[in-house]
Amino acid sequence: MAGIYLHIPFCKSKCNYCDFYSVIDLKSMDQLVDSETLELNIRKQYIENEGITSIYFGGGTPSLLSISHIDKLLCCIRNNFLLKENCEITLEANPEDLNLEYLTNLYKVGINRLSIGIQSFNNNELKFLGRRHDNRKLESIVFWARNSGFSNISIDLIYGISNSTKQNYFNTLENVVKLGVQHISAYSLTIEKGTYFYKAKRKNIFNEISEESLENQFNTTIDFLEENSFLQYEISNFALNGYKSRHNSSYWDNSLYLGIGPSAHSYNGISRQWNYKNIAKYCLNVKNNNKYFEIEILNDNDKFNEYVLTGFRTAIGISLDYIHTEFHEKYCEHLNIYINKFVIDHLVIVEGDRVILTRKGILMSDFVISSCFYL
Secondary structure: OEEEEEEEEEOOOOOOOOOOOEEEEOHHHHHHHHHHHHHHOOOOOOOOOEEEEEEEEEOOOOHOOHHHHHOOOOHHHHHOEEEEEEHHHHHHHHOHHHHHHHHHHHHHHHOEEEEEEEOOOOOOHHHOOOOOOOOOHHHHHHHHHHHHHOEEEOOOOOOOOOOOOHHHHHHHHHHHHHHOOEEEEEEOOOOOOOOOOHHHHHOOOOOOOOOOHHHHHHHHHHHHHHOOOOOOEOOOOEEEOOOOOOHHHHHHOOEEEEEEEOEEHHHHHHHHEOOOOHHHHHHHHHHHOOOEEEEEOHHHHHHHHHHHHHHHHEOOOOHHHHHHHHOOOOHHHHHHHHHHHHHOOOOOEEEEEEEEOOOOHHHHHHHHHHHHHOO
């Protein structure tokens, strides 16, 4: 099974925390859609005869696309790839872009899952994050989506926002659960290089939340969502039974995926490749059939490290039996050294052949995972 990701690198404004590739000049949108259609035709053999179980429009802000743009891209995919029955087709959306007419037409052309970037129900926090919307229409948007036919809706949240209180965040969680959505992604605010927050931090005008408050909000997320029947199947992702994101899951279960558009990444089990991070350069090179991507052939170390990285992010962790079967013994010996230490430090638990992060381990996941890499 395989997935297709389409990167739509347009935004009306740049959020203060975002480091994904995007531009605020929308004039080249038609050209980009044409180029992505052409790339889909060029690369239809990349994942060979694998059936497509997931299509994902990410960004940027894909909800800035017109219905005709989305229909054109989906028609091209259907003409060039084998879509499995009940293929999950997701569009990321900014609340400000959604209305009943647009949602109805999205569903008609084949979008069957929405990922809505609410981030917070607190207007002060939304302003701080640089979001374009406020909390006035959020309930109505989900209502319109349901009336349009959507029965699989995901909400993005951010916790660990500077000056946010535990009560404010709990109020956001309560409001989101009341919406009756099927999936929630909750991400800790991180300060990425090149963002407005990164520059503000370097100028000492940005104060990060305390570690204690961050941990409280993290634990509140898990406890409250669990009480409301959401399963934490990955560090940042929670779903009702039967609603795990196929797109998200493909990154963690070694599925193949094809990335279309500027800066999009692809993986076919042998190599990774990523398209140029520039709209004009990407479009020109695709049009002229020139190279528009970089490629890296994966060696055994890369494959082992990738398995550790993706496996530890999931609720089922990594499999020692799989490592023993698929990799040289040296990788098992290397890993055992750290596992024994991390068990003592209560960062991981061992259940059968599987090694799984504890809650404490999740909070220190970057440290645990990087320690286990074979360099």
